[in-house]
Amino acid sequence: MRNRFDEQLAKLNTEMIEMGALCEEAIALASKALTTGDVNLAEKVVPISSDIDHKERDIESHCFKLILQQQPVAKDLRQISAALKMITDMERIGDQAEDIAEIITYLQGKTANETVHIKDMAAETITMVTNSVDAYVKQDISLAKSVIEHDDLVDEYFDRIKFSLIKMISKTPENGEYALDLLMIAKYFERIGDHATNIAEWVIYSVTGNRK
């Protein structure tokens, strides 16, 4: 009975999946550049981040149009308002991947391999982002909840990385700048984890109507 509206909602879903995929691509690229020290790879994050920005604008316009034309209520309203909130977090994820990539270009070929945990932390946050978007697509509350739980793990990684970098600085003070760059990168990953958590919380709202 509301075929046109249902089509528009399906299109919104597709756009969200596409934006989520771009976010995953941006972090994965930044993470790979970090472990390989490949500056060319890092530079490829910039255009993806810009694609993410455009996608955010497109989805915003789409949502505004849906609100104007369809006056959504109940689960439709929740889906559209959750989407509007989620894209803000997704856009931040893109920016932070770009920030990580920028720092990698300062490292002059150095990798993060000496501090093992940063690789694990990157892998963990990528999983969080992938799962948060998946949870949205599948409207899967338990997957969304697992994303929220994983955030503690990422926070722990950050503390451990910070501790090992402090040790690095005291042992080899000439590595001070490098250590601080790595700390910044770890902080950006930690923030990405927070954004994935926000996305997961909006998924739960969209499905259940309950907000933490």
Added chain:
Amino acid sequence: MGDILTAKNLNLWYDKTKALKDININIPENSITAFIGPSGCGKSTFLKTLNRMNDLIPNVKITGEVCYKGQDIYGNSVDVNELRRNIGMVFQKPNPFPMSIYDNIAYGPRTHGIKSKVKLDEIVEQSLRDAAIWDEVKDRLKKNALGMSGGQQQRLCIARALAVKPDILLMDEPTSALDPISTLRIEELAIELKKSYTIVIVTHNMQQAVRISDYTAFFLLGELVEFGKTDQLFSQPVDKRTEDYITGRFG
């Protein structure tokens, strides 16, 4: 805020057709309660049971109770005229009497025995002010009410209902025959009036229910499916049938 109207196990039949099935609801005082639902769901029928307008329809059978301030309005000792003074009604189509604006408003108070010109003047002015139409009609009170626009006629009908100082105003789709501006006037008026009155409104316009009501009741096939705070009902309906109806995926 207490409940001013309560229905308990209310059933209604038109001949053999059961139009209301075991309705239980508490309507809170000084608030706007909206009844929504598809045509034929019983919402207007139920509204009419609240001041016994169904008494006028032959072959209607009612069981259960409707309590106004704790007293069953279908009880033997109830004075129906007094009941309808306390619980007034505004209909879908504006229905002013074919007489002057002044006499439309004074009609009710006169019927209830008020004869003093000064007192009537006061009631007419206050009712028209309360219905937000005084400024538009104060210079033509002696003109025939049928010469007014539809939106003005409807506000006149609201003023006429207010003139007998009711507690509750029942409104049966009061804006469905009006243009958008007149509709908004009535909506704003309703919000203003709930400070002093309790309003129950039947509406086919769900956005109107969202805009003005504090509570919403969803009816379907003679049943009260869901009743709750409007914000809650339109953002997190509990019943699947409510969800399907309000999101337009019904049927």
